[in-house]
Amino acid sequence: MATVIAVTNQKGGVGKTTSAVNIAFFLAKAGKTTLLIDFDPQGNATSGLGVDKQKLEGTMSEVMTGKSTLQDIVIPTKHKNMSLAPATPHLANTEVELAQAEQRFTRLKKAIESLDDYDFIIIDSPPSLSLLTVNGLIAAQYVLLPVQAEFYALEGLGQLLETMKLVRKNMNPGLDLLGVLPTMMDSRTTLSNQVLEEIKKHFPGKVFNHPIPRNIRLAEAPSHGVPVGAYDRFSKGSRAYKAVAKEVLDRVG
Numbered sequence: 046m047a048t049v050i051a052v053t054n055q056k057g058g059v060g061k062t063t064s065a066v067n068i069a070f071f072l073a074k075a076g077k078t079t080l081l082i083d084f085d086p087q088g089n090a091t092s093g094l095g096v097d098k099q100k101l102e103g104t105m106s107e108v109m110t111g112k113s114t115l116q117d118i119v120i121p122t123k124h125k126n127m128s129l130a131p132a133t134p135h136l137a138n139t140e141v142e143l144a145q146a147e148q149r150f151t152r153l154k155k156a157i158e159s160l161d162d163y164d165f166i167i168i169d170s171p172p173s174l175s176l177l178t179v180n181g182l183i184a185a186q187y188v189l190l191p192v193q194a195e196f197y198a199l200e201g202l203g204q205l206l207e208t209m210k211l212v213r214k215n216m217n218p219g220l221d222l223l224g225v226l227p228t229m230m231d232s233r234t235t236l237s238n239q240v241l242e243e244i245k246k247h248f249p250g251k252v253f254n255h256p257i258p259r260n261i262r263l264a265e266a267p268s269h270g271v272p273v274g275a276y277d278r279f280s281k282g283s284r285a286y287k288a289v290a291k292e293v294l295d296r297v298g
């Protein structure tokens with residue numbers, strides 16, 4: 046069975062998509078068959094992998110409304126072992142459509158269960174505690190929580206942890222926090238280091254050993270339609286995500 050990891054934080058712009066894309070890339074590079082599910086109507090993971098959204102035959106919207114299976118809409122990427130389930134802004138309408146639908150919380154889980162086997166499935170969640178995010182939490186065994194190393198980093202996390210608790214209690218008792226990943230670290234600044242200490246204090250034993258540095262290459266790579274490892278593999282950002290992917294492999298055993 047695939048190991049399913051939801052990359053989740055309801056705060057916007059903390060590095061969810063960057064983490065999901067680059068960790069998926071390095072898991073694939075390590076020989077693990079990996080499916081990245083773009084589960085955000087912004088479709089950033091889809092465009093960041095150079096996919097033309099106009100030309101898609103199917104997206105996560107059709108999967109969520111039951112018009113397509115996940116199998117039908119998965120496309121290969123330029124990278125060996127790495128596939129993508131794309132998303133477009135249409136997924137936002139789908140979410141509204143599903144508001145009263147039956148089994149609306151378990152649709153992603155069902156879709157994943159009917160899928161041919163992958164070693165890893167990485168879900169890029171939207172910046173909200175929405176129906177989509179909850180579907181991700183119910184479908185996943187693990188949450189990977191990116192936290193931006195800035196002053197407000199921990200604000201709002203209580204709400205996410207509360208949601209995880211509810212999901213565990215009602216739908217998915219096995220849901221586990223895989224780890225907290227500090228992102229956009231600037232280790233030269235006192236603030237970044239203070240926040241890192243704060244994060245470690247809040248999540249003892251859960252913080253990844255390789256915080257992601259602020260690195261321009263990480264921000265540039267999506268405009269070239271590739272993960273950073275295929276854009277500048279010697280950059281600090283690339284090396285950091287490679288190390289985190291290795292830690293992910295260690296942590297899931």
Ligand SMILES: Nc1ncnc2c1ncn2[C@@H]1O[C@H](COP(=O)(O)OP(=O)(O)OP(=O)(O)O)[C@@H](O)[C@H]1O
Nearest residue numbers: 057058059060061062063172229258259260263264
């Ligand atoms: N370590 C980093 N160094 C520099 N820039 C980064 C880094 N991580 C992410 N970025 C940039 O910061 C912005 C936000 O990152 P990203 O899109 O990954 O966050 P997100 O949490 O997925 O956002 P959203 O909540 O909107 O989905 C992007 O422009 C991205 O390229």
Ligand SMILES: [Mg+2]
Nearest residue numbers: 061062085089
């Ligand atoms: Mg994103």
